[in-house]
Every structure is written in structure tokens, then in C-alpha cells.
Amino acid sequence: MAAFLRRYGVGARWYDTLSGERWVYRAGRLAGVQLLAPRPGDVVVDLGCGTGLNFLLLFEAVGPRGMIIGVDRSPDMLDRARRRVDRAGWDGQVRLxxxxxxxxxxxxxxxxxxxxxxxxxxxxxxxxxGDRQTAWNLSLETLRPEARACVVDMQPPRGTWRFLSPLARLACAAGGADITARPWRLLERVADPSTLRRSERKGGHIVVVAGDIA
Structure with missing residues (x-):
């Protein structure tokens, strides 16, 4: 764990450039915010916020009366996130x-x-x-009754995108992610089934699931 945290922190400086954000993973963020549908004035917890790549999308949804709470374990990632907040002038609306x-x-x-x-x-x-069930349970305790949640994560590409599967697996392994974890199932187990919404991007490599907590 200590070795992973060091690697995760060291990569903070180059994360936005080298993570495939522009060409691949931003699509999941955009779809996630769309399915989550934050409202003006909402408080949104961004769990594992990293360098703050979700902040602009969320801020545009919740507006100046809303708030984003970015949670991350890496001080290096949060340092990059704090710089993003300072540059945008979101002090007070985005808290880390x-x-x-x-x-x-x-x-x-x-x-x-x-x-x-x-x-x-x-x-x-x-x-x-690793212990994503515990992390999920604790994060749910930050929410009001009948709150909404959205999980965006990865699985091996399918169909015509399957040829990219080795690259996807390598990228996930380099970042310490388990491409077989399917963490959106955590949400599916606790959401009101009638509110569940799902979308896939990039040949199914990115899965987006949102719903209201039952």
C-alpha cells in the first residue's frame, strides 16, 4: 500500500497529461455528470477526486450556491486540485x-x-x-436520505474495441486499478431499481451507472 501511495503521488504532476483523459476518460466524466444530474445548490461529494478533473463539470451544474467536497488520500493529488481551485476562483465552493x-x-x-x-x-x-465495500459504505454515510450517486469506472473493451483490451489492461495496471472490479455494482445493490440509469462509452470500456439511494 505504501508503495502504491508513493507511485500515485509521484504521478500527480503528470496525471492530467498522461492519463488518457482527453481521448478516452473525459467521456466518462461527461456522461457521469449528465446521469447524476446535480441541481443548482447541491452539495456533491467527489470521492477520489485526484487532481480535480471533475470540478468544472460539477461546478457548472451546482452553481455558486452549491458545493463540491473533493476527497482524496494523496496530498500530491490534492495539491494539484487546490491549484485548480485557486486558478478558477472556486474557494468556498470547492473544499478539499x-x-x-x-x-x-x-x-x-x-x-x-x-x-x-x-x-x-x-x-x-x-x-x-482494495476494500471498496468499506469505502463505499462510509461514503454513503455522507449523504442525506434519498440522495443520488454515480459511479464511473472501467472494464475490458468489447466488440470492435476488443483489440484495445491489452492497452486498457496495461493502463489500468499502471494506475493500480482492477479492471475486473466492476464497482458500479455497489451502487446497483443499494439504489432504487426504478431510478437506475446506465451508459457505456469507448466500446464498453467505460461504464457509467447512476441512481437514487433507496
Missing amino acids: LQADAVRLDPSDVVDLAGRPADALFSTYALSVI
């Missing part, structure tokens, strides 16, 4: 919390926001966490 998701104290998130959150958003993070 350094915490390991499997040891998260939900009350820390609630205290930062001033109330329980309206929505939970996790992009490409749960597949990196």
Missing part, C-alpha cells in the same frame, strides 16, 4: 479533504459542507481501492 476512503470519517465531510450531501460522484477511483 485529505482522507483514505476506507478510513473516511463521514462527519468530516458533513462538517465541511455544513450539511449532508445531496449526491456522490466517483470516477475511476473505486477500482483502485
Whole structure:
């Protein structure tokens, strides 16, 4: 774990450039925000926020009366996220919390926001966490009753995109992600089935699932 954290932190400086964000993974963020459908004034928890690549999309949805709580365990990633917040002038609307998701104290998130959150958003993070069930359970405790959640994560590409499967597996392994984890199932187990919404991008490599917590 310590070795992974060092690798994760060292990569913070180049993460936005080398992570395939522009060509592949931004598509999942866009689809995720669309399915999550944050409302103006909402508080959204961005679990595993990394360098803050979700912040602009979320801020455009919740507006200046809303708030984003970015949670990440890496101080290096949060340093990049803080620079993003400062450049955009989001101080007060985007607040950052350094915490390991499997040891998260939900009350820390609630205290930062001033109330329980309206929505939970996790992009490409749960597949990196070993004990993702514990991380998921703790993150749910940051939410108000009948809140919404969205999980964006990865699986091997399918169909005509299958030829990219070795590259996808290599990229996930380099980032410490388990491409077979399918963490969106955590949400599917606790969501109201009638509210579940699913979308896939890039030949099924990116899976987006959103729903209301039952």
C-alpha cells in the first residue's frame, strides 16, 4: 500500500497529461455528470477526486450556491486540485479533504459542507481501492436520505474495441486499478431499481451507472 501511495503521488504532476483523459476518460466524466444530474445548490461529494478533473463539470451544474467536497488520500493529488481551485476562483465552493476512503470519517465531510450531501460522484477511483465495500459504505454515510450517486469506472473493451483490451489492461495496471472490479455494482445493490440509469462509452470500456439511494 505504501508503495502504491508513493507511485500515485509521484504521478500527480503528470496525471492530467498522461492519463488518457482527453481521448478516452473525459467521456466518462461527461456522461457521469449528465446521469447524476446535480441541481443548482447541491452539495456533491467527489470521492477520489485526484487532481480535480471533475470540478468544472460539477461546478457548472451546482452553481455558486452549491458545493463540491473533493476527497482524496494523496496530498500530491490534492495539491494539484487546490491549484485548480485557486486558478478558477472556486474557494468556498470547492473544499478539499485529505482522507483514505476506507478510513473516511463521514462527519468530516458533513462538517465541511455544513450539511449532508445531496449526491456522490466517483470516477475511476473505486477500482483502485482494495476494500471498496468499506469505502463505499462510509461514503454513503455522507449523504442525506434519498440522495443520488454515480459511479464511473472501467472494464475490458468489447466488440470492435476488443483489440484495445491489452492497452486498457496495461493502463489500468499502471494506475493500480482492477479492471475486473466492476464497482458500479455497489451502487446497483443499494439504489432504487426504478431510478437506475446506465451508459457505456469507448466500446464498453467505460461504464457509467447512476441512481437514487433507496
